[in-house]
Amino acid sequence: MIRPYQPQDLAALQEITAVCFTGVSVDRNIELLLGLVGGHDWRWRKARHIAADVAGENARGVLVAEEDGQVVGYVTCRADADSRIGWVPNIAVRPEHQGRGTGRTLLTAALEWLRHAGMECVRIETLEQNPVGQRLYPSLGFVEVARQIHYVKRL
Numbered sequence: 001m002i003r004p005y006q007p008q009d010l011a012a013l014q015e016i017t018a019v020c021f022t023g024v025s026v027d028r029n030i031e032l033l034l035g036l037v038g039g040h041d042w043r044w045r046k047a048r049h050i051a052a053d054v055a056g057e058n059a060r061g062v063l064v065a066e067e068d069g070q071v072v073g074y075v076t077c078r079a080d081a082d083s084r085i086g087w088v089p090n091i092a093v094r095p096e097h098q099g100r101g102t103g104r105t106l107l108t109a110a111l112e113w114l115r116h117a118g119m120e121c122v123r124i125e126t127l128e129q130n131p132v133g134q135r136l137y138p139s140l141g142f143v144e145v146a147r148q149i150h151y152v153k154r155l
Contacts, residue, residue, distance in 0.1 A: 002109045005054055005062035005074070012071035013054070013064075013092075014047040020092035021046055024130040030152050037154075050076070053089055061117070063109050065093065065102050072097040075106040079117035086119035103132070107140060 005013075022028065027042035053076035054062050061077030073093035079086050088110055093102045107124075114122050124142060126133030138144075 001066050002063050002105060003066060005059055005064050007054075007059075009064055009071055009074070010051065010054060013062075013074050014050050016071070016074065016092045016094055017046050017050050017090070018043040019095060024127050024133070026127070026150050029150070033152065034154050050090060053078075061110075061113060063106060063113065065097075065106055067097065073102050073106055075110045077110045077114055077117075079114055079119055081118060084118060084120040086114035086117065086122040088114075088122060088124040091124075098132075103136060104140070107136065111140070 025042055025046055027045045030037065031042045052058070058076070058078065061079060063075050063077070064071055065073035073091075075091040076089050077086060078089060088107070091103060091106060091110070093106070111122060123145075124133075124137055125148075126137065128134075
């Protein structure tokens with residue numbers, strides 16, 4: 001079942017994020033190269049991203065997949081009424097629930113939410129090291145528009 005986010009879901013979303021973004025996070029890549037930064041690991045930084053995704057008005061665009069009362073996945077959406085370009089910053093499904101169509105269902109629900117919010121298009125990004133995203137997004141009609149390279153330097 002897909003439902004709107006509720007504040008009591010935050011810890012579950014952050015835990016799912018820590019598990020699911022292990023191999024596909026820019027922050028983790030930074031940590032692998034430079035070690036800890038600021039005394040915090042990549043999971044702490046990524047948990048903060050999720051907290052921002054559900055803060056205030058942003059919470060309206062967060063959908064949760066629930067099975068037998070347990071949060072098994074989520075997607076976060078942002079709608080920009082001025083540009084009419086929506087954004088999906090994060091999507092994740094617990095590993096034991098992957099391969100069942102939950103991510104596709106979440107993303108489809110997110111697209112409908114963004115359409116209803118008046119968006120004319122939506123953007124999503126993934127890393128080269130994320131083969132799941134590279135298959136899923138085009139299968140739902142997304143087309144590649146650019147590639148980006150992230151650099152880091154310790155100060």
